[in-house]
Amino acid sequence: MPQDVSSLGAPHFGVIRFRSSFDFVKTFEGLEEAITSRGLTIFARIDFSGDAERAGLSMRPEKMLIFGNPKSGTPLMKMEPAIGLDLPLKALVWEDEHGDAWIACNTPEYIVGRHELGPETASQLAPAMALLQQFARK
Numbered sequence: 001m002p003q004d005v006s007s008l009g010a011p012h013f014g015v016i017r018f019r020s021s022f023d024f025v026k027t028f029e030g031l032e033e034a035i036t037s038r039g040l041t042i043f044a045r046i047d048f049s050g051d052a053e054r055a056g057l058s059m060r061p062e063k064m065l066i067f068g069n070p071k072s073g074t075p076l077m078k079m080e081p082a083i084g085l086d087l088p089l090k091a092l093v094w095e096d097e098h099g100d101a102w103i104a105c106n107t108p109e110y111i112v113g114r115h116e117l118g119p120e121t122a123s124q125l126a127p128a129m130a131l132l133q134q135f136a137r138k
Contacts, residue, residue, distance in 0.1 A: 014110025018136035020101040024061045027101040028093045034135045035067050042067045062094035086111045103136050
């Protein structure tokens with residue numbers, strides 16, 4: 001079970017988790033709206049629990065949004081092509097055993113550290129993380 005960092009916002013091995021104020025469906029749909037309303041593109045939606053169900057397996061609701069802005073990501077990929085492993089950004093939304101919805105993502109510091117880019121690069125990714133955190137705490 002994830003540590004409740006909803007009030008701490010402390011990263012754990014480069015991953016930060018936020019407990020949402022909403023249920024799973026409202027969290028996922030609201031996050032989609034928050035992302036697109038800020039001019040970001042959602043490149044993909046992955047429905048892990050739906051895929052599990054189609055395979056005859058069961059799991060609690062879990063989906064991922066892959067999103068970003070080519071105007072921000074392209075210069076980073078030109079600087080360090082391997083950052084494409086972490087860009088576009090990903091936001092994972094799931095429901096825990098208590099019915100609480102969570103949002104998780106990689107921290108900007110983790111992403112730039114992993115690819116040995118300068119700290120100024122983290123500031124380019126930070127607004128997306130702030131968006132996730134603000135949404136989770138509405």
